[in-house]
Amino acid sequence: MFRPVRLGLLLTLAAGCASVPEPDWLSALRAREAEPLPSREIASQDRFFHARVPARTQGEITPIDDAYALRLDIGSETPMDCWIYREGLDFATSLAALSDSTFEAIGESFGEVEKRQIEQVDAGVLAGHPYLGIDWLYRIATRDGPQLGQVKHAIASKQGRGIYCQHNELGYSQSFRRVLGDLLAGLEFTAPSDAAPYFTQVSTLAIKGMRIGLERTTLVRDDAGDTRVDTKTSLLIPVTSDTLQVSDTFGVEFARSDGSLINQVHVEASNGELVSQLELNPIGEDGWQVEGTFQTKPVSVRLRPASPPTSWLGEALALRHAIAHAGVGGEVRLSRWVPQADPTRLVDESLKVERRVEPNHFAARLAMEGLEALLVVGADGSIASGSIPMGFASLEIERVYVSGAF
């Protein structure tokens, strides 16, 4: 699992410190990968889930609280541990907490964790399912001297349930993701899951080439024909070599088939603390009421906007209409409730179609409150990619998965 450290301050090496070269033996350990093993059928005793995994299970699948723990031999010295949860997980908050608890366990079992360092944060889709991961390097003090380790964590989601895996051994980074992807691909739940979305998209968020988070949007139609738009945004922003800013945001909008907003909810957790929980509901003919807490403070505001707020769906349908009828030069102006910007009012935004970049994609400029973003939008009005200048760099948004249509 560990490797004796031959250089006193070796853990200064990863994450961009170019002045300390990585020794060959460490590069070799970190480059190790496992050959794929034959796939096997696994199932929880209560048949909550079953799956096919290219790994040997070690021991029983154990129910623990609201999850099932399983240990997988993936062909490395150390097994890969996974937990399959009955409910969904907040990706970023959970990863940060599980990283901390893993280091506590490592400290208790093997020796004091002298230093830990973020090797990479990663986000994307595996087998069509969103995941967020973080790899750490660490150094522990043992009676035999300092030793170096690497622990990889990833959280994914399938059918509304959370799947968390970790692997505590130098190397096997691709093997870890491959096995997680295969687990996700073959995982089936017997218990009914939430209604299947008719549209899903996953976009990664990157700064300076590092994918630091992702946004997942799903559209589900209810019995009344209205659409529920769920948007989950998870961010793990490395701010020092061993420190993360952690946030999960969950937005729910109900919209009519024409895209007009019925109501909206916004919840935000920052560094593990619930900081905002807000609702926007209509009152009377032309008013809206904002209630809840914002950045831990109570907010209660009545809004009387000149025009009603638009939903995610309404924005996309308006953009689709502008592209279809005006093409390049088409413009959309609308008002939205964007609690992260200011929960006490609606903000105006405009989207202008500037040029065609592919047969079915257009470059567009989004402007809101003096902020600008350059987007590539599909003819259906959805956003395929975007770039938002942020001073020293830009936030790059890239859709990495799309399923269905609206």
Add this chain to the structure above:
Amino acid sequence: MLALVLATAGGARAAGLYLHVLPVTHRSDVRLDAPGLRVSAFAADPRALAERFASGVEAVAPDHVELSLESYPQLHPLGAEGFRAASFVIDFEEPGLAALRDRLVGADTSDAALRRLADQAIPDKTLARGWDLASRVASSGSGDCSEHAVLLTALARAAGRPARVALGLLLVQQAGGVYAFGHAWSELYHAGRWVPVDATPVPQQVDAVAYLPTAILLDEGPGYAIELARGMQSTWVQRVEVR
């Protein structure tokens, strides 16, 4: 979509310190604490940047603003009006700040004393916080430069002193090199001028520092994140030349 930039604004500002040090060019014999210090600040929209200054601007070029740092540049608005009361961000009347407020009663409220109090109230120096309100800073006791600036500004106002939060660049001279970092600090009002007061401790091995303000947090209401994010676009200083 732009909600994403608001969500990442605090973190990205901090991440800028880690992932990116602003490029600085300088003469080999330059001293940040020498009289006559001048800088060129390169920005996407130098005219918009220059318009923020009430003093210090010497020239505006197509890609940069030439500034004198001989005395601390004054940003609009010049007056103290609007920088005395509690606000959503500078919420010194909140119960969370009561203990710190009590320590101000009959105490020394000089710049140095306020700076020391804010520094001591944040024992956990960490970049993990995004942009916390003063009451949250007081209760968490953790944060980076923005939390120090927010808390010091709140303490100053609680002591009856006009104060505001400045955003910009901290120029640091160390071992012959000059570096620039995104930074936040407080400005306290003295005899018609705004003076920088920085509660964030500067490492002892630093030879000299200079402050280049580029924005004042004018919207201290619930929409403060928009202003923070806006400051990261057209008027963001991309590189600095020290002369």
